[in-house]
Amino acid sequence: xxxxxxxxxxxxxxxxxxxxxxxxxxxxxxxxxxxxxxxxxxxxxxxxxxxxxxxxxxxxxxxxxxxxxxxxxxxxxxxxxxxxxxxxxxxxxxxxxxxxxxxxxxxxxxxxxxxxxxxxxxxxxxxxxxxxxxxxxxxxxxxxxxxxxxxxxxxxxxxxxxxxxxxxxxxxxxxxx
Amino acid sequence: xxxxxxxxxxxxxxxxxxxxxxxxxxxxxxxxxxxxxxxxxxxxxxxxxxxxxxxxxxxxxxxxxxxxxxxxxxxxxxxxxxxxxxxxxxxxxxxxxxxxxxxxxxxxxxxxxxxxxxxxxxxxxxxxxxxxxxxxxxxxxxxxxxxxxxxxxxxxxxxxxxxxxxxxxxxxxxxxxxxxxxxxxxxxxxxxxxxxxxxxxxxxxxxxxxxxxxxxxxxxxxxxxxxxxxxxxxxxxxxxxxxxxxxxxxxxxxxxxxxxxxxxxxxxxxxxxxxxxxxxxxxxxxxxxxxxxxxxxxxxxxxxxxxxxxxxxxxxxxxxxxxxxxxxxxxxxxxxxxxxxxxxxxxxxxxxxxxxxxxxxxxxxxxxxxxxxxxxxxxxxxxxxxxxxxxxxxxxxxxxxxxxxxxxxxxxxxxxxxxxxxxxxxxxxxxxxxxxxxxxxxxxxxxxxxxxxxxxxxxxxxxxxxxxxxxxxxxxxxxxxxxxxxxxxxxxxxxxxxxxxxxxxx
Numbered sequence: 316x317x318x319x320x321x322x323x324x325x326x327x328x329x330x331x332x333x334x335x336x337x338x339x340x341x342x343x344x345x346x347x348x349x350x351x352x353x354x355x356x357x358x359x360x361x362x363x364x365x366x367x368x369x370x371x372x373x374x375x376x377x378x379x380x381x382x383x384x385x386x387x388x389x390x391x392x393x394x395x396x397x398x399x400x401x402x403x404x405x406x407x408x409x410x411x412x413x414x415x416x417x418x419x420x421x422x423x424x425x426x427x428x429x430x431x432x433x434x435x436x437x438x439x440x441x442x443x444x445x446x447x448x449x450x451x452x453x454x455x456x457x458x459x460x461x462x463x464x465x466x467x468x469x470x471x472x473x474x475x476x477x478x479x480x481x482x483x484x485x486x487x488x489x490x491x492x
Numbered sequence: 493x494x495x496x497x498x499x500x501x502x503x504x505x506x507x508x509x510x511x512x513x514x515x516x517x518x519x520x521x522x523x524x525x526x527x528x529x530x531x532x533x534x535x536x537x538x539x540x541x542x543x544x545x546x547x548x549x550x551x552x553x554x555x556x557x558x559x560x561x562x563x564x565x566x567x568x569x570x571x572x573x574x575x576x577x578x579x580x581x582x583x584x585x586x587x588x589x590x591x592x593x594x595x596x597x598x599x600x601x602x603x604x605x606x607x608x609x610x611x612x613x614x615x616x617x618x619x620x621x622x623x624x625x626x627x628x629x630x631x632x633x634x635x636x637x638x639x640x641x642x643x644x645x646x647x648x649x650x651x652x653x654x655x656x657x658x659x660x661x662x663x664x665x666x667x668x669x670x671x672x673x674x675x676x677x678x679x680x681x682x683x684x685x686x687x688x689x690x691x692x693x694x695x696x697x698x699x700x701x702x703x704x705x706x707x708x709x710x711x712x713x714x715x716x717x718x719x720x721x722x723x724x725x726x727x728x729x730x731x732x733x734x735x736x737x738x739x740x741x742x743x744x745x746x747x748x749x750x751x752x753x754x755x756x757x758x759x760x761x762x763x764x765x766x767x768x769x770x771x772x773x774x775x776x777x778x779x780x781x782x783x784x785x786x787x788x789x790x791x792x793x794x795x796x797x798x799x800x801x802x803x804x805x806x807x808x809x810x811x812x813x814x815x816x817x818x819x820x821x822x823x824x825x826x827x828x829x830x831x832x833x834x835x836x837x838x839x840x841x842x843x844x845x846x847x848x849x850x851x852x853x854x855x856x857x858x859x860x861x862x863x864x865x866x867x868x869x870x871x872x873x874x875x876x877x878x879x880x881x882x883x884x885x886x887x888x889x890x891x892x893x894x895x896x897x898x899x900x901x902x903x904x905x906x907x908x909x910x911x912x913x914x915x916x917x918x919x920x921x922x923x924x925x926x927x928x929x930x931x932x933x934x935x936x937x938x939x940x941x942x943x944x945x946x947x948x949x950x951x952x953x954x955x956x957x958x959x960x961x962x963x964x965x966x967x968x969x970x971x972x973x974x975x976x977x978x979x980x981x982x983x984x985x986x987x988x989x990x991x992x993x994x995x996x997x998x
Contacts, residue, residue, distance in 0.1 A: 316758070316821055318817075319762070366676065371700055372704065374652070375702060379764075381764070382765060383761060383764060383765050394650075411677055413609050414646065414675050415609065443683075443691075443695060443698060444679075444680070448610055448679050467698075
């Protein structure tokens with residue numbers, strides 16, 4: 316373990332600010348998310364993720380945001396365990412009828428001001444699962460949505476880009492309450 | 493007691509079903525098969541409903557012969573399998589909730605998947621309007637002094653799929669865990685009815701996102717068997733490459749997450765890096781991090797990219813350098829082993845009885861891996877072993893994954909070295925798919941275990957498709973494994989299982 320820990324200290328960190336265009340975009344995102352979050356909220360942004368019927372693909376990519384390459388927490392964005400602690404609900408999946416009530420209750424348990432991000436193609440309108448007897452529809456069919464992040468699943472980079480868009484939207488809604 | 497072969501001989505064989513036989517049996521044949529399951533001579537692979545019919549897929553213990561038995565249910569009833577063979581109980585409850593076909597003599601008739609929120613009752617069967625007053629769900633009673641209940645979910649504390657767990661604890665010790673699942677039920681099987689093969693393949697790829705390749709392969713195996721399509725060898729190899737990459741990514745994620753649930757974040761961080769490297773390689777090679785929709789009926793949608801082989805070789809080099817160090821770290825950290833060893837034990841008897849798929853079965857002595865046991869192409873041409881352990885605890889499930897990762901390294905190496913030239917897909921033209929009824933059964937070994945796909949095609953469309961996630965036969969074992977453990981070890985046990993919610997709920 317000692318060797319692994321020491322190497323962690325001495326080796327170049329994986330959270331790279333590298334030359335490839337994608338990574339450059341990521342580094343750029345890092346700065347703007349940070350500035351914007353502080354400007355709008357004056358603090359970090361707490362996110363509560365809710366799977367309302369997803370296939371679990373979106374969850375995998377949300378998880379990836381926490382790995383060493385994306386290191387989400389350096390932006391002041393962090394996932395919290397309770398809706399009571401959250402500013403943002405990050406909702407995935409078509410909302411199944413079996414999850415509708417749980418999603419509504421989670422929304423009600425989140426203190427104001429709060430924003431809802433619907434993540435993934437299914438979260439827009441039910442996607443490929445639309446029309447089923449067991450699906451209520453997209454997230455906006457159940458709770459008000461501030462932003463959709465598309466993709467099946469969206470890549471970690473796409474998710475980061477979406478969070479910036481959210482912050483812009485947060486600014487607008489603050490002007491017109 | 494009649495043997496499986498006798499039961500099959502007495503039934504009516506359906507010629508259009510491939511590659512294994514499907515036989516329509518009478519009620520006594522059905523019950524005899526249930527007895528065979530209970531005796532352990534055959535193992536249950538799947539049990540599902542159809543319009544006015546129930547089907548059961550089984551594999552003989554000694555010969556590995558697979559067969560599907562069907563029973564017509566003109567009275568909307570069938571003799572309960574679960575009455576004799578507990579692994580069938582939840583599958584039967586689901587058949588009843590979805591199709592309205594009633595298992596007579598079943599020990600548990602509470603609804604499953606149907607949580608009372610649909611507007612219809614029996615959505616795949618009679619489709620009656622749901623009764624307005626739904627009775628509350630009866631959790632199983634627990635008796636004793638000083639017991640308390642801990643309800644958890646459906647919304648969990650992490651980035652996890654939803655499900656409800658009802659713990660009854662005596663102090664710190666779990667006396668009973670009861671699961672209630674179905675929250676992410678999307679009605680996928682109803683969406684498949686009447687869908688084109690292309691659309692059904694996309695739905696199959698989204699049943700459980702972490703196993704999108706495995707589901708894709710199981711589904712196309714069934715479709716290709718039904719249509720008798722020859723798949724080019726290159727496509728078979730590319731599918732296997734994707735499957736092994738998917739297995740690697742998931743196993744890395746799991747090994748890290750299990751250690752994380754024992755508060756050993758260092759492993760989690762390093763395994764997360766390896767997982768990301770595998771996903772990035774997948775994107776470079778096949779154009780999608782999870783490789784969704786890359787497996788299509790007839791072949792694969794995308795060839796290995798120009799730099800694909802080199803990317804995979806580089807990936808293997810890095811992984812072979814870094815992974816053994818992490819294994820050593822796991823092995824040499826006593827405080828971590830203290831949490832995982834002797835925790836959450838699945839007995840060999842239960843693993844055998846349930847035909848526990850994947851690493852859960854293999855960590856408890858069940859030597860079954862669809863890649864080896866069923867030897868579907870190209871695994872019949874590749875050198876690999878199926879690791880089996882016997883301890884059945886969280887530690888064994890970690891080690892099983894470690895050993896499987898090593899096998900996947902070897903497999904990927906062979907797949908690249910022997911990758912055949914040639915086309916990557918056979919076109920399914922209208923003539924092939926347009927003629928009448930045909931049926932197929934397919935399997936694929938995903939990272940979690942074997943996925944079963946049963947398909948009936950009619951005039952080029954999917955008349956019925958059933959996909960059985962390995963989790964159906966794993967979730968109940970988690971209830972058994974946690975018994976007598978402390979509540980705080982549940983996340984650890986649960987993660988070591990990593991059952992699918994979406995795959996189970998469909």
